[in-house]
Amino acid sequence: MNKLYFLLCLFCCASTYGQSAQDKQLENKLDELLSSRFGKSEPGCEVLVAKKGKVVYKRAFGSANLELNVPITPEMVFKLGSITKQFTAVAILQLVEQGKISLQDSLQKFVVDFPSNSKTITIENLLTHTSGIKDYMQIDYQESNLERRDFDPKELIDRFKNYPLEFEPGTKYKYSNSGYFLLGYIIEKVSGKSYKAYVQENILKPLDLNNIYFDNSNNLIPNRVSGYRKEGTTFKNADYWSMTIAYAAGELISNVEDLFKWNKGLYSYKILKKETLEKAFVPFKLKDGSATEYGYGWILKNLNGIKSIEHGGAITGFLTNEIYYPEEDVFVAALFNCECAPKDELSVDIASLALGKTFQNEVKVDPSVLNEYVGIYRLSIDTKRTITIKKENEYLIAEISGQGTVPLIFQSDTKFQFRNILGAECEFIKENGKVTKFNVRQNGNFEWKKNP
DSSP states (O other), X not given: OOOOOOOOOOBOOOOOOOOOHHHHHHHHHHHHHHHTTOOTTSBOEEEEEEETTEEEEEEEESEEETTTTEEOOTTOBEEOGGGHHHHHHXXXXXXXXXXXXXXXXXXXXXXXXXXXXXXXXXXXXXHTTOSOOOOGGGOOOSOTTGGGSOOOHHHHHHHHTTSOOSSOTTSOOOOOHHHHHHHHHHHHHHHSSOHHHHHIIIIITTXXXXXXXXXXXXXXXXXXXXXXXXXXXXXEEOOOOOHHHHGGGTOEEEOHHHHHHXXXXXXXXXXXXXXXXXXXXXXXBOTTSOBOSBOSSSEEEEETTEEEEEEEEEETTEEEEEEEETTTTEEEEEEESBTTSOHHHHHHHHHHHHHTOOSOOOOOOOHHHHHHHOEEEEETTEEEEEEEEEEETTEEEEEEXXXXXXXXXXXXXXXXXXXXXXXXXXXXXXXXXXXXEEEEESSSEEEEEEOO
């Protein structure tokens, strides 16, 4: 990511909390971290940290609207993107509790014309990204301005349903928005209500989540932040997308406060039974017995002995992260109004400060060994994508095509991770004494071959 940021004035209307010396120290460190990243005339972020059920930090930085020069304040709402999937998953689990559906029900029971090809796709497969259905957001439909059109859910399903499965259901994990789009439609079919009406009545209203909305450009929504993208050094308005395309996979908007209320509300067991919620937080196992990192609507990690329940989002103009550390009872929410924001890097830094722990241990590698790794690597399944490994002083950095640069953190002479990109296990491979590639294991195995 671009490391050149302007120092800014801190914009916040944070409440005054009864602070311990430790919390005050955390506040100062977070202020320093975030104020160095976002200028007052740039898109920014909204951040909340809670410990033991109490908010200890809530601040906003940067501009909510570059044209009007309006600062972001903590009550403002951002597009959530895929964090929406948590709400969709809970709605499905409510219907399971009510006996209206089963996780083992087939997709074709509710979408009767969805091709089966003799393969059973279950609701559980849709929840856990193990259906094999191609991600409708990754399909080239050969139609211009498709993203600007409003769609009925079934109309969009009909556009992607006939693409062949990418794998047999239950045999692999591959993140796919299609599963959650279909779950939204199933909620409508089973409940007899629109997805919006069901979620509003059965989730948002019972938990008093009054600052979570269904995004719609035609509606006036209080405190809605504008989203941006970046071309070179210039900020641009985010491209317009109809939220009927995001639907149950990503159409909600919220502020950090209501995301915290949402997390607390789950553990009140008002909308789901305890045993049901606990099942949602268990990594799904594939047919071969191997565990994925996904439960029912949440990503589940255990990094350096630190367990987390989380989900992020990326949608036109916005990036988001929501992370809960159950053993420490620490909650972090970070919302950004630019596609260019270093979401993962900052989210990990914020969480690390909040926990007082590090997620990535590092070992020193001899400079002569590092020299062997310098070069250009190409993704074997898409050779247009490259990672250039460069040496800076006694460290290596990766220049990722289209995504800026990130340092390498070594766990041994050959094994490494990208800084603050958690869960990606990487290793350089030698053949006949020469480095020929590195492998990345994250939601699958990916090979990056070194140019001769």
